[in-house]
Amino acid sequence: MKQYPKKLLVVIGEAVLEKFLVRDIKTFGAHGYTITDVRGGGAHGARDADWEGNRSIRMEIICVEEVAKKIAKHVIDQYAKNFSLSLYMSDVSVLRNEKF
Amino acid sequence: MPLFVALLEVPSIVVGMLLARLQSLKTVQWGPIAHEIFLGKSVVLLVGGLFIGWAAGPTGLDPMRGLFFDLFNGVLALFLLEMGLVAASRVGDLKRAGLFLIAFAVLVPLLFAVIGAVLGKVIVLSLGGTTLLAVLAASASYIAAPAAVRIAIPEANPTLSIGAALAITFPFYFTIGIPLYYQLSLLLHK
Numbered sequence: 001m002k003q004y005p006k007k008l009l010v011v012i013g014e015a016v017l018e019k020f021l022v023r024d025i026k027t028f029g030a031h032g033y034t035i036t037d038v039r040g041g042g043a044h045g046a047r048d049a050d051w052e053g054n055r056s057i058r059m060e061i062i063c064v065e066e067v068a069k070k071i072a073k074h075v076i077d078q079y080a081k082n083f084s085l086s087l088y089m090s091d092v093s094v095l096r097n098e099k100f
Numbered sequence: 101m102p103l104f105v106a107l108l109e110v111p112s113i114v115v116g117m118l119l120a121r122l123q124s125l126k127t128v129q130w131g132p133i134a135h136e137i138f139l140g141k142s143v144v145l146l147v148g149g150l151f152i153g154w155a156a157g158p159t160g161l162d163p164m165r166g167l168f169f170d171l172f173n174g175v176l177a178l179f180l181l182e183m184g185l186v187a188a189s190r191v192g193d194l195k196r197a198g199l200f201l202i203a204f205a206v207l208v209p210l211l212f213a214v215i216g217a218v219l220g221k222v223i224v225l226s227l228g229g230t231t232l233l234a235v236l237a238a239s240a241s242y243i244a245a246p247a248a249v250r251i252a253i254p255e256a257n258p259t260l261s262i263g264a265a266l267a268i269t270f271p272f273y274f275t276i277g278i279p280l281y282y283q284l285s286l287l288l289h290k
Binding site for chain 2: 014016020044045048050051052053054079081082083
């Protein structure tokens with residue numbers, strides 16, 4: 001089966017940012033995303049999801065490198081100053097190139 | 101009076117936001133903020149519930165009485181127990197809060213309770229109505245406000261505001277505050 005190289009961009013941030021992130025990634029050309037609810041901790045303290053205001057999400061976006069870099073830069077510029085946020089990128093191979 | 105619990109959510113968020121943004125109102129992006137304030141999940145459920153209750157009328161909700169009325173106190177107790185756990189988990193935030201914030205979280209609700217009680221007396225509410233208005237005036241929102249304010253005032257530190265509201269004001273409210281507001285209302289109704 002042929003595999004196609006793409007970039008996986010993962011954004012972990014506060015759940016209140018979800019709708020803004022979904023809007024933003026579509027603006028930069030991402031075709032889709034996957035979101036999971038997560039818990040964790042870091043410089044901003046622990047986010048245990050013990051109540052509505054303390055939830056975090058993990059958003060995965062698979063796209064070409066150029067789009068991933070544009071999204072990452074925008075998210076950092078727009079939200080990193082005031083919101084708990086982590087981003088990382090890795091190389092992945094997809095099997096359905098037309099979806100990404 | 102319970103109607104005000106739902107109705108006061110939106111104005112309180114708007115007032116809080118305006119107070120924080122008084123010097124920079126022109127730079128505020130009203131679109132996303134208004135969307136969160138008026139169409140956020142919690143506000144829609146609160147206002148929607150009011151509308152459904154009004155539309156259904158006193159007998160319309162009878163088939164659901166067993167769930168929404170008979171179980172109310174039990175579910176409320178479970179909710180308060182959970183909020184107690186959340187409040188306890190926030191005690192660590194107080195170390196960063198400082199004495200000013202701790203004092204603020206106790207004294208400001210007391211001040212607002214006095215204002216609420218006096219207003220209740222002025223508009224000729226009953227003893228119960230005056231007490232409830234004092235309680236509402238002194239309360240903080242854990243429903244719609246945290247998410248809306250997080251969007252509207254992103255530079256505000258939620259650890260401090262939520263920590264103070266949950267770890268200090270919330271337990272104070274239920275242990276000393278409400279009995280105190282009742283006594284205040286009794287005094288005003290003598």
